[in-house]
Amino acid sequence: LRNSSSSIISAFDMGISDEEWQRLQKAIDWPIPDQEITHLSQSTSPVHSTFSIVGLKESYKVGEKISVIITARDHNKNLKRYGGDYFKAKLFNAKLKASVYGEVVDHRNGTYSVALLLPWEGQAQVFVRLEHSSEVVQILKKYRESSFPRTHFSGYFEGPGPNKTRILEVVECNLKWGADGSWRKGDCCCEHKDIKTGTVWQCERPKKLSCDKLVRHSGGRLENPLNLFEQQLFTQ
Template sequence: MFSPALKAGASGKVTDFNNGTYLVSFTLFWEGQVSLSLLLIHPSEGVSALWRARNQGYDKIMFKGKFVNGTSQVFTECGLTLNSSSELCTYLYGRDQEAFYCMKPQQMPCEALTHVTTMNREISYLSVKEKRLFHKTKVGVEMMKDLEHINVSHCNKREKSTEKCQIGKKTPAPGGYTLRGRWITTFCDQIQLDTNKINGCLKGKLIYLLGDSTLRQWIHYLPRVAKTLKFFDLHGTGPFKKHLLLDAERHTQIQWKKHSYPFITSHLYSVTEEGYIPQEIDQISGDKNTAIVITFGQHFRPFPIDVFIRRAISVRKAIERLFLRSPDTKVIIKTENIREMHIETERFGDFHGYIQYLTLNDIFKDLNVGVIDAWDMTIAYGNNNVHPPDVVIGSQINMFLNYIC
């Protein structure tokens, strides 16, 4: 539901009656001229094909490991599973012993692995007929063409909650809407923070951002609203090195670290500082001034769903261990956002993301964590970009600051 002139938008809610009929409901959050849009992303045959193709194998992405010994270096094939009779190097992570494998190079030890990169394999588990279902013209088809505008008149009834936004509060769907470009929550009283309030909020805080590049966007946005934060050079190369922001005077530290395998990029990234999220959480002692933000999902889409489920459960267990030693530590889960509709549907389509979104909500539902529903938010903003624009990032960060201050 949207009103372009008001820069307003909200997601609808679909109820499936499991008999071929559906109810789509919208809450009228603002007054004025409102338009509705209902897209059929895929027909059910397309969804079935995607689900089967996703869970059929691990080889849509190829990992290459760089081994270095003095001046000599060599690349070998790596992966979450490897079918090979050759000798393998096995790398185990965390208490849950999640594994990553590489073909062992000749005359080099397994410990010589320093970097990894990935590339798409020219492989598909879709038949020629099924591929036609994912042609540009057949994805995201508008189902309610020529629908008249709805004129929403002024209403005195206030649905908005006056209760402060706090961790552990359940997020409904939709959890908010956009108006004049700003995200407005429906389930709690969100304060729009100015520079002074942000600086005060961040004072004495240790903030750990653990995840993918959609969370790295935060660490690049924050110095614009908290001007005293400065990047500290931790050396390293490439966009996926660890990032650190410091304000020594206010004792504020914010760091971003990418999550561990599977991580998909054509850039070489270092494995010597792997940020396997459960392991990272286990290394944080935590206190009332510590906050952890977690997001993962986009890089898991090309792999069978059990990889994502296993990681989500491992993260949950690590959060439970953290709460035992420090129940005051604030943990916020940022769900993944929607992305481009026509790019590599079999590997990265939003159907895979939506299944993960539902799974994540289920696994974390009874934990005392805050949720930033980036899925709902990016639909409301009408943004189909894996890296949303600053207006969306600003809204996510404002929600985060409301949770921690």
């Protein structure tokens, strides 16, 4: 785990035992593709992936569990060899407006199992949805762990000008990530620390005014970090 300053957090920092730390590390570990993904057809297909109920019976008792196996396939109908897909599985009854989700267990070989509890009397249907393919999950992980500035802000500098006029300059600003910062390099920026939160802001240096003339921030443009191929994977 890492904090906002990109330093490693240990079990000691979190006040937990080494055993609990290992359990948490295992819980957040996510399988990755075993090959480089260069074609959209290699990603998991929600159309060709299937699920089946193990040992399906005509009737069940309240409190029993239904076992479901999910088999992931790519867009060429090939079986996936690795895990990491984000599936959701639930049991529901639309008439009763009742539903219950089950924990999806990743077997890291393209198959997943789910145990769904039957908590009500009456009919029930199984519903499985692919939220994100394993390929998309890796994209999300990449940008989660990066300091890519997804949101940009505007900084307003105001000060006296010639002949009793006022100068207003609006420049781009962003949060400073890490001790060295990664948004801008070199002597390009003004830095300002928020007294209340301790957050350090970096703003492009105004052309006419000094750094101490910053008066406020406002929300600016949003930037999509995804390249074209990554965007296409999200829409598969």
